[in-house]
Amino acid sequence: MYGMEDEGIFEQLFKLLQSSGPVNWKLAREVTKSLAGTHQPIDPAVAEEYRELAHVAAIRISATTNLPSPAPGELNPTDRATWAVENQQSLRILVEPLGEKLANLTELGGMGDMGAMLAPLGPALLGLQAGTMVGFMAHRVLGQFDTGIPAMDHDRLYVIVTNLDDFAIDHGIDHRQIRLWGVLHEVAFHRIMAVEWVRGRFVELITAFYDSVEVDTSDLLGKLTGMSNPVELQRMLDEPEDPSTLIQAIADPERLGDVQAFASFIEGYADRIVRIAGAELLPNISRIEEAHNLRRTEPDKAEQFLQQFAGLKLERWRASDASGFCDDVVERWGERTLERIWEAPENMPRLEELTDPIGWAARVLLDETSFG
Secondary structure, X not given: OOOHHHOOHHHHHXXXXXXXXXOOHHHHXXXXXXXXXXXOOOOHHHHHHHHHHHHHHHHXXXXXXXXXXXXXXXXXXXXXXXXXXXXXXXXXXXXXXXXXXXXXXXXXXXXXXXXXHHOOHHHHHHHHHHHHHHHHHHHHOOEHHXXXXXXXXXXXXXXXXXXXXXXXXXXXOOHHHHHHHHHHHHHHHHHHHOOXXXXXXXXXXXXXXXXXXXXXXXXXXXXXXXXXXXXXXXXXXXXXXXXXXXXXXXXXXXXXXXXXHHHHHHHHHHHHHHHHHHOOOOOXXXXXXXXXXXXXXXOOHHHHHHHHHHOOXXXXXXXHHHHHHHHXXXXXXXXXXXXXXXXXXXXXXXXXXXXXXXXXXXXXXXXXXXXX
């Protein structure tokens, strides 16, 4: 798959396993490129249509919410391969925290005398995981918003044209409406990410989550040993869909719940903004939302890998609960009360509060005379 037959297999293996950090990003890129597929140029007319829709979306979103309005960046209508390359390390916070844990296991005796010998293979195993995750995401995500996770090293706006077209075809919905809906979502997500504390809060929650993660060492030594065998490594590279080749971990449910609540609320809040902003322009908004919510409940290979190797189960279907939470808060206490959530991270609803807005109000709005 990676052309090991074109030069000596040991020379190619040596090159692939070289790494200077906790994750072998060189190996990750090779796996991602293989899974994401070849570059497919976007029709210039389609790209221009998307950029025009981005201007419309920005106006509609500004009229819908008081979220920050950052300097508008140009929307990037792109293909799977380009998105994957440009986001290879933007989601690194989902992988790199395991590097330290793996290093401690191998270098500090957690795996016996063999651990130190196999330590250099840890970054390769994580690179294989990272590449597989992003490669699968490239076939799934509709835009940066659809990862449900803040990018760590950029704030660019993306839509993946092929995936949005496939989404329209799969559900029999007009392509033009899907395109506007996707752009509205991307702009809304961009606005949320512009709230000054949002990215930092996610880093805090994901760090606390990984602090609670325990790596399953029952078969880790065998996996690392296998990677030192060129034939076994070739099998891992040829069969990245097999989670048995990867690290597996167990997480603390409470810390996991904190991450789930954060990601779900952001998605649910964005859903509500898009519904309001697009109501007059999208006759099929209800059908689109129904299809999107159904899609969130379907098995997703990238999410399955996150769950299997890091215990990070996002449960994106909870975004529907979060959207309902927003509607309920506005109906009971008004739009201004909902906007209070963006004043401080402590105001965000906890996981159990996504279906209990009164419980949230009892915790956050005790000083509000309107609460009763």
